Amino acid sequence: MIKGIYLDNAATTKIDPLVLRAMLPFLGNQFGNASSPHALGQSAKKAIKESRSIIAESISADPSEIIFTSGGTESNNFAIKGIAFANKNKGNHIITTKIEHPSVLESYQWLEGQGFEISYLETDKHGFVSPDNLDRAIDDKTILVSIIHGQNEFGTIQDLSALGEVCKKHKVYFHIDACQSYTKTEINVKKQAVDLITLNAHKIHGPKGVGALYVRKATRIMAWQHGGGQERGRRSGTENAAGIVGFGKAVELASDKCHLEKMRGMKNMLIEELIKIPRVKINGPGDEKGLPNIVNAVFFGIEGEAIVGFLDVEKIYAATGSACSSNKLEPNPALIAIGLMPQEVNSTVRFSLSRFNTEKEIKKLLLKLPEIVRKLRRISPF
Numbered sequence: 001m002i003k004g005i006y007l008d009n010a011a012t013t014k015i016d017p018l019v020l021r022a023m024l025p026f027l028g029n030q031f032g033n034a035s036s037p038h039a040l041g042q043s044a045k046k047a048i049k050e051s052r053s054i055i056a057e058s059i060s061a062d063p064s065e066i067i068f069t070s071g072g073t074e075s076n077n078f079a080i081k082g083i084a085f086a087n088k089n090k091g092n093h094i095i096t097t098k099i100e101h102p103s104v105l106e107s108y109q110w111l112e113g114q115g116f117e118i119s120y121l122e123t124d125k126h127g128f129v130s131p132d133n134l135d136r137a138i139d140d141k142t143i144l145v146s147i148i149h150g151q152n153e154f155g156t157i158q159d160l161s162a163l164g165e166v167c168k169k170h171k172v173y174f175h176i177d178a179c180q181s182y183t184k185t186e187i188n189v190k191k192q193a194v195d196l197i198t199l200n201a202h203k204i205h206g207p208k209g210v211g212a213l214y215v216r217k218a219t220r221i222m223a224w225q226h227g228g229g230q231e232r233g234r235r236s237g238t239e240n241a242a243g244i245v246g247f248g249k250a251v252e253l254a255s256d257k258c259h260l261e262k263m264r265g266m267k268n269m270l271i272e273e274l275i276k277i278p279r280v281k282i283n284g285p286g287d288e289k290g291l292p293n294i295v296n297a298v299f300f301g302i303e304g305e306a307i308v309g310f311l312d313v314e315k316i317y318a319a320t321g322s323a324c325s326s327n328k329l330e331p332n333p334a335l336i337a338i339g340l341m342p343q344e345v346n347s348t349v350r351f352s353l354s355r356f357n358t359e360k361e362i363k364k365l366l367l368k369l370p371e372i373v374r375k376l377r378r379i380s381p382f
């Protein structure tokens with residue numbers, strides 16, 4: 001049991017005890033290499049196969065379309081660079097947005113140095129990409145569109161069906177980063193025209209260091225990791241059997257729709273009370289068009305860091321931005337992209353919930369927070 005109230009689940013989540021229990025044999029006696037033909041190896045191979053099926057089924061894919069990786073960062077790098085280089089004879093133009101995770105933005109920055117041309121689509125003030133704008137941005141050199149599905153700072157969920165149809169119409173590959181949205185909103189590759197999907201385990205109470213890339217059959221993608229030919233030659237390296245088993249178990253446990261209702265209820269309660277605090281603004285959609293677990297708010301006139309610090313003293317753990325980028329000094333670019341001024345970005349706090357949070361915890365936060373805000377506003381120079 002962690003001591004305190006953990007509201008930083010968009011950074012990472014605690015491992016579900018049932019996930020840990022499923023993993024332990026593969027960190028202990030069942031340590032075989034899935035490529036070994038003997039019984040120990042075959043037991044790891046079977047377990048990996050089962051997880052692959054669970055994950056494939058969760059998005060209505062075929063198990064052969066799931067490639068296990070070391071996490072969301074690797075899956076994003078693989079999808080983007082793999083498509084870019086395998087299709088450069090067709091064109092060098094790629095479309096993305098300004099609200100992506102750094103593992104996407106940095107990959108594109110690197111590709112720019114390799115002769116690719118990247119267009120960054122604007123979003124509206126809630127972070128939505130317009131399918132019409134996407135339609136207009138695609139030209140005959142475009143090979144890939146890649147868009148974050150559930151935004152990690154303010155929770156905006158893109159309209160996958162509409163964006164996918166635009167890509168399909170132009171015969172352009174469509175990649176989504178679904179690290180935050182996976183299991184929290186529907187992804188169905190039979191209904192939605194998505195070709196590549198980045199997934200990871202540690203945002204859904206699975207282990208860190210394991211993820212997957214869904215790659216639709218017949219997609220032209222270049223492998224980046226060469227070696228023993230695992231994952232059908234698309235991603236070499238001895239499989240992380242324990243991690244993959246944990247990932248599968250985490251997906252199985254996350255599929256209960258009650259969790260979503262529970263998170264959505266707590267989120268609504270939190271927003272309802274936050275907006276009663278003077279000079280507070282919610283970023284992102286704030287309604288059912290946003291993820292059920294992310295609330296991002298500007299507390300005008302105070303540093304978000306100060307609020308998070310005071311909450312920390314109360315053993316309430318929140319964030320000022322994504323953990324992946326909070327060690328950078330510049331204001332979070334995704335928040336700037338939806339129109340916040342740098343000073344407002346510095347005044348934001350992100351509360352991200354999980355199925356393990358309780359209403360009692362949210363009430364405790366709501367008891368402490370107005371007091372902290374009042375105290376900080378008294379001493380703030382702004």
Ligand SMILES: Cc1ncc(COP(=O)(O)O)c(C=O)c1O
Pocket residue numbers: 010011070071072073074076101103148150151152177178179180200201202209210211322324
């Ligand atoms: C939207 C998004 N994409 C990618 C990642 C990176 O995933 P990983 O930590 O598994 O490398 C994260 C993690 O913060 C994320 O939120």
